[in-house]
Amino acid sequence: MISLPQLQISSVSKIFSTGEGEIVALKDINLDIQSGEFICLLGPSGCGKSTLLNAIAGFSAPTSGSITIEGKTVQKPGPDRGMVFQEYALFPWMTVEQNIAFGLKIKKLPKTQIKEMVDALLEMLNLRDFRERYPKDLSGGMRQRVAIARVLALDSPILLMDEPFGALDSLTRRNLQDELLRIWTAFKKTVIFVTHSIEESIYLADRIVVMTYRPGKIKKQISVSMLRQRDPSSVEFNELKKELSLLVMEEQLRHNQEQIKMTTGD
Amino acid sequence: MKSSLLNKVFDRAQGFLVPVALVALWQYLSSHAIVNPQILPTPMAVIAKWWEYLLPTEAFDADKSSYLAWMFSGEMPHDAYASLYRVVVGFLIGGILALPLGLLMGANDRVYKLFNPLIQIMRPIPPIAFIPLSILWFGLGNPPAIFLIVLGAFFPILMNTIAGVRHVDSIYIRAARSLGASQTTMFLRVMLPAATPYILTGARIGIGTAFIVVIVAEMIAVNNGLGYRILEAREFFWSDKIIAGMFTIGLLGLAIDSGMNRLNNYLLKWHRGIESK
Secondary structure: OOOOOOEEEEEEEEEEEEOOEEEEEEEEEEEEEOOOOEEEEEOOOOOOHHHHHHHHHOOOOOOEEEEEEOOEEOOOOOOOEEEEOOOOOOOOOOOHHHHHHHHHHHOOOOHHHHHHHHHHHHHHOOOHHHOOOOHHHOOHHHHHHHHHHHHHHOOOOEEEEEOOOOOOOHHHHHHHHHHHHHHHHHHOOEEEEEEOOHHHHHHHOOEEEEEOOOOEOEEEEEEOOOOOOOOOOOHHHHHHHHHHHHHHHHHHHHHHHHHHHHHHOO | OHHHHHHHHHHHHHHHHHHHHHHHHHHHHHHOOOOOOOOOOOHHHHHHHHHHHHOOOOOOOOOOOOHHHHHOOOHHHHHHHHHHHHHHHHHHHHHHHHHHHHHHHHHOHHHHHHHHHHHHHHOOOOHHHHHHHHHHHHOOOHHHHHHHHHHHHHHHHHHHHHHHHHOOOHHHHHHHHHOOOOHHHHHHHHHHHHHHHHHHHHHHHHHHHHHHHHHHHHHHOOOOOHHHHHHHHHHOOOHHHHHHHHHHHHHHHHHHHHHHHHHHHHHOOOOOOOOOO
């Protein structure tokens, strides 16, 4: 039985105009994502993976092509697509509790219901003892937990994550990856996760979408069928890692050559 | 442990070293008649005058007033109250005008372009330069003084509010939009709090300017208040009262500034770089 994809990206291109001409950030992207899928967008910096995520989020419209969710075209940002940023983007003037409740207050839910939901989220993400703290008093990992809780509170069917664990140390990172997988399994969310870490993408994704460096196109899509919890030291994991490394390195090289060209003014 | 306590005492004492030396020099100069005591009275004379200026002028009479009212019936409490009243009223009016305009100008480019040229022309004119016009317009008394203070407080608050709104990190705006925030929520719960560090800096500069302006305005447009009192004392050649008055002005300024500082720390307890005590 084939269900209609939840998210359809059709012939999407994005062109940025700069002083020195035009940059084709995305070119003819076609991607169908099923409900409940865990997708990783993988590629070197400058490959347009964040641009694509921002387009899905509705922050910047594509120059051509369309993005539809459940058949409806994406026009602007909305709580049906919760976004988690690498920089956490917590509101520093709000406590942990107030940050998590922000989206719920916008929905004008009754106070008791908000409190119940916030309590449950604090519990789930091990943030109980931090409820009254301000973000400045939290570690990076804790902040990202709060950011995830804030988005989960909205109960959006789609989670957009822009290198959310990029700034964390490797232990915290693995910890949060496991937590994310747990949440993803429990809530059956669709996750679109941007990363430049090959290992992270193999550890997390159902499907890895490798992107090319300028113009950003889809180079290859790889489905990962390994059972979770995946073992990064297994043969299967490492074979996939080798394959992906070759693909990503090609793009990284083009990125480097482009940088050299720019600095020498060729 | 002992040495650290000693260090602490020494640390505290350090701050008093220069003022004590200065007062000692002052005492020496005036008591040895090196400087005419009419021009520079001794520190003790100034303190005595300050005390006299502070105390009630009439004996306590339970029929006329309560004890508390009597306590504050001296000349100085009256003057300090008059000055403080002008500062607070002027500052509040200035702030109430500057804050919404600053928020609008910061958030909306069209409003910014509409008002910015006028503000750029007005801003470099020191409020003091408005004295002649303010007297022509408002006569003498509180109105011209408060008008000048409003001007003095208005521009620093306005400029800082505009800067505050313009410097709101776009990541907060994006996060709020994706969480479904409406325009009103964005303005009140994101932009305004994000801009508070700037706004409070503006308020602090604004109240400092207001305090400078009140003293000058009182020297010219009104006949009470601390500024008026020290100018009046000059006419009678009461140098001890001039210095006592200046001392009061200094204390009041310090009190206002530390009050603002407390408010700042309270409102910005979430802010990085503010030490929470």
